Amino acid sequence: MSFDHLPMFIRDLRSLPRFLLTLLVILVGYLIIDFWISPAAIGQSKTDGHYQHNAANRDGIGKIYMGREISHVMGHQGAAWLERSNRAREEKTDLLIRNLPVEPDDVVADIGAGTGYFSFPVAQRVPQGTVLAVDIQAEMLEIIEARKVELGVGNIETVRGSIEDPGLPEASVDLIFIVDAYHEFSHPYEMGTAMARALITGGKLVLIEYRAEDPGVPIKRLHKMSEKQAKKEMAELGLRWVETGNFLPQQHFLVFDKP
Numbered sequence: 001m002s003f004d005h006l007p008m009f010i011r012d013l014r015s016l017p018r019f020l021l022t023l024l025v026i027l028v029g030y031l032i033i034d035f036w037i038s039p040a041a042i043g044q045s046k047t048d049g050h051y052q053h054n055a056a057n058r059d060g061i062g063k064i065y066m067g068r069e070i071s072h073v074m075g076h077q078g079a080a081w082l083e084r085s086n087r088a089r090e091e092k093t094d095l096l097i098r099n100l101p102v103e104p105d106d107v108v109a110d111i112g113a114g115t116g117y118f119s120f121p122v123a124q125r126v127p128q129g130t131v132l133a134v135d136i137q138a139e140m141l142e143i144i145e146a147r148k149v150e151l152g153v154g155n156i157e158t159v160r161g162s163i164e165d166p167g168l169p170e171a172s173v174d175l176i177f178i179v180d181a182y183h184e185f186s187h188p189y190e191m192g193t194a195m196a197r198a199l200i201t202g203g204k205l206v207l208i209e210y211r212a213e214d215p216g217v218p219i220k221r222l223h224k225m226s227e228k229q230a231k232k233e234m235a236e237l238g239l240r241w242v243e244t245g246n247f248l249p250q251q252h253f254l255v256f257d258k259p
């Protein structure tokens with residue numbers, strides 16, 4: 001039998017083990033890249049549970065939830081920006097606080113509380129109740145604790161949540177409000193499920209996000225959210241849209257409840 005039509009290295013059977021070894025090395029290399037290198041780094045898209053992983057856009061983490069890329073978390077180094085002196089005028093924060101649907105004895109959770117910019121004025125609206133100021137960054141909670149002492153505020157409790165769970169007991173909260181934070185939750189489905197569980201039946205969740213529909217709002221794209229997207233994500237948690245307030249200059253004021 002003639003082996004003339006076969007490539008030289010196969011004809012020479014002595015090189016067969018080296019050929020097989022090379023194939024094995026290529027195969028193992030491929031498997032390592034596929035399983036261990038991030039999909040973003042090699043431009044692939046992968047799905048894991050509720051999320052998809054793509055190459056990250058600027059300001060994003062490359063993790064997609066219901067068609068939206070999640071943004072980076074704002075570090076505690078940005079605390080001064082949250083407390084900037086022109087914020088109240090730019091965002092009409094007094095209107096935001098006044099329109100939160102609370103009773104004086106309510107338990108209210110400010111999730112992604114940051115420096116407590118909203119926790120403190122909301123605490124004044126619930127003099128017989130409590131504000132639970134939840135954040136994942138200890139440095140933010142330390143700022144709140146220091147201010148509690150400075151101002152002598154007794155009805156704010158700080159809660160260190162995890163990226164998946166705000167750590168609130170089941171059916172314990174009348175109102176959850178989230179200002180400019182939900183878009184950076186790295187696990188919105190898990191966080192959302194835990195938040196919905198923490199609400200009492202009939203409890204409300206107010207979501208405040210910069211309006212993605214408005215190109216005039218000078219905020220990075222991944223830090224904004226459309227009303228349609230927010231409604232879709234809350235519906236996924238079993239929360240019902242109640243109303244949208246259009247009184248803020250830059251943000252949606254979206255009210256949902258737990259039926």
Ligand SMILES: C[S@@+](CC[C@H](N)C(=O)[O-])C[C@H]1O[C@@H](n2cnc3c(N)ncnc32)[C@H](O)[C@@H]1O
Pocket residue numbers: 073074082111112113114115116117118134135136137140161162163164165166178179180181184185186187191
């Ligand atoms: C842009 S700041 C907004 C702070 C505050 N709500 C305000 O408007 O001044 C977002 C905050 O959300 C917090 N955060 C991000 N992911 C979180 C999570 N899964 N649970 C609780 N807080 C979270 C961040 O640590 C950060 O302090």
